Amino acid sequence: MIPDNIRDSQWGKKPVRIEGDRLRSIFDPWHPWQFYSPFEFFGRDREESLYMRFAALESNEDIRSFVNDFGFLGLQGISLRKIMIENDAEVEESLTEIKFQISRMHILLGLQQALTEKNLLKAKRSLLSLRSACKGRRRIFISGIIDPDNSHGYDDTIDAEGEWEVVKLDGYHAIVQEISHELQDVHQTLMYDFSTECYKGQWIVPTLLSAMYTMFSLDLQGGKILRKCQNTTCLKYFEVYANDTRKIYHDPSCAALQAQRNYRQKTKKKKEEASQTSSAGED
Numbered sequence: 106m107i108p109d110n111i112r113d114s115q116w117g118k119k120p121v122r123i124e125g126d127r128l129r130s131i132f133d134p135w136h137p138w139q140f141y142s143p144f145e146f147f148g149r150d151r152e153e154s155l156y157m158r159f160a161a162l163e164s165n166e167d168i169r170s171f172v173n174d175f176g177f178l179g180l181q182g183i184s185l186r187k188i189m190i191e192n193d194a195e196v197e198e199s200l201t202e203i204k205f206q207i208s209r210m211h212i213l214l215g216l217q218q219a220l221t222e223k224n225l226l227k228a229k230r231s232l233l234s235l236r237s238a239c240k241g242r243r244r245i246f247i248s249g250i251i252d253p254d255n256s257h258g259y260d261d262t263i264d265a266e267g268e269w270e271v272v273k274l275d276g277y278h279a280i281v282q283e284i285s286h287e288l289q290d291v292h293q294t295l296m297y298d299f300s301t302e303c304y305k306g307q308w309i310v311p312t313l314l315s316a317m318y319t320m321f322s323l324d325l326q327g328g329k330i331l332r333k334c335q336n337t338t339c340l341k342y343f344e345v346y347a348n349d350t351r352k353i354y355h356d357p358s359c360a361a362l363q364a365q366r367n368y369r370q371k372t373k374k375k376k377e378e379a380s381q382t383s384s385a386g387e388d
């Protein structure tokens with residue numbers, strides 16, 4: 106499924122620091138742009154792909170270290186590539202913008218999971234949060250009959266099956282629309298290699314963001330199933346393989362944490378119930 110020469114795509118990285126709401130490259134003549142292929146972090150067996158790591162970023166420090174290790178997203182478009190040739194040019198990106206990109210990726214992953222699991226409520230919730238995250242930037246279409254904010258079109262008499270059909274249409278449409286939008290500038294060019302006397306295709310993936318959406322798109326085409334870790338405080342997604350359908354945590358430490366949390370909740374509930382029955386006995 107992965108075009109073999111896509112791994113030739115290169116992207117630059119450089120040390121960065123946080124300055125207010127911005128991430129800024131550190132000027133250091135000893136640290137010029139370092140080039141690498143984002144696709145080195147894609148499709149490796151049982152390893153998180155780059156876009157999955159990106160979608161799980163939380164704190165400003167998480168974001169800083171991601172950009173430090175993999176480069177700016179390329180939010181200013183193709184121009185960043187030109188800047189990377191000059192060493193002393195300063196580059197910056199806004200944390201607010203990066204956070205918007207993280208939450209959109211995260212919501213799209215959640216929506217995709219809800220659609221594969223046929224989880225009507227979760228799919229609806231994801232669609233609504235996608236719309237509110239994209240508000241003022243891009244329009245996310247939600248059919249009137251399932252949109253609680255649309256008093257004219259909303260229909261609370263629609264049955265679950267009818268509702269599911271509408272959510273499915275809107276959900277897949279939103280995923281396709283959002284990913285396609287990020288793939289607009291990704292394309293293949295043809296070259297002639299005089300040394301080998303052969304034609305060669307070359308992939309142009311203009312930004313890190315478009316590289317991550319290319320990975321997402323290739324995984325969807327390959328039918329890869331991703332699931333969110335069931336540890337409530339963990340944002341990570343992991344790949345679900347046919348032979349471990351019962352896996353619900355991304356790693357054993359999350360399983361242990363959540364088991365502990367569930368145990369505490371259970372004992373707390375038991376205690377509460379016990380005190381209720383004892384106080385009921387006193388009456």
Ligand SMILES: [Zn+2]
Pocket residue numbers: 334335336339340341354355356359
């Ligand atoms: Zn986890």
